[in-house]
Amino acid sequence: MTKRQGRLFFIICTFLTAAAFIGMTIHSHSRFAELTNEDKLTPAVISGKDIWHKNNCINCHTLLGEGGYYAPDLTKITQQRGTPYLTAFLKDPSQFYSEEKHRRLMPNPNLGDTEISDVIAFLDWVSHIDNQGWPPRPIIVSGTTIPGTDVGQPATQASVSSDPVAQGEALFRSSPPACNACHSVVPGTNLAGPTxxxxxxxxxxxxxxxxxxxxxxxxxxxxxxxxxxPSAYLVPGAMYSANNQSFMPDNFITDLEPGQIDSLVAYLETLK
Incomplete structure (x- = not known):
């Protein structure tokens, strides 16, 4: 290749690379409204974002994989926990976790009812962003150092046998519904939900x-x-329910297929 050919090759490659970059940038910007649910940006969501930043929550938590990595990733927290639980937790985190037992404790943010509602609205908005599966292995609120909660790489129902028990166990450990984010299967190990x-x-x-x-x-x-x-029977304990409502999300009846519920029941029936 002569110097003239090399120079021409460099110019063409630079032009093509720049064109591809500009095209991808334009495409990304054209889809921001769709990917981020811009039409769902209510005043409550914006207020919740401001409260999130004002309290420096990002110093410990992560959203979409970005943040402090000291505390759990909260990208899908509203789908994992639900509004009643998050409301009670933000009012007083010490009711749910012990610094002596869990080795860390979220400080009380001292938020009012409206502020708590706005923060949850913001987190719910984040949970519905099309993040293209990122982060690939989000930190779920289960604590992998606690026995009975180590999930490793979540299995999918398609990767296990057709046995309902195996299907149910894979679903129990997958996200969603991420049952193991709240429940352990080890005696005496209570998380957000009872063992x-x-x-x-x-x-x-x-x-x-x-x-x-x-x-x-x-x-x-x-x-x-x-x-x-889940509110048909309330397990005793202030960290499991409030105002006659279970903290367990009540959307599984609509979000899960009947066959998935059957598989979960089959697996949980093995926990004698």
């Missing part, structure tokens, strides 16, 4: 107790009811 160890035995006792007002007659029916109507 599911010994679930069948406990369900049998609950159904037989006079405090139970639900419609389940068997442990399997109780497990299904707990997934689809």
């Amino acid at each position: 599911l160890a010994g679930l069948v035995t406990r369900a049998t006792a609950i159904i037989a107790s006079p405090e139970y007002k639900g419609e389940a007659k068997t442990p399997a029916e109780y497990i299904r009811e707990s997934i689809t109507h």
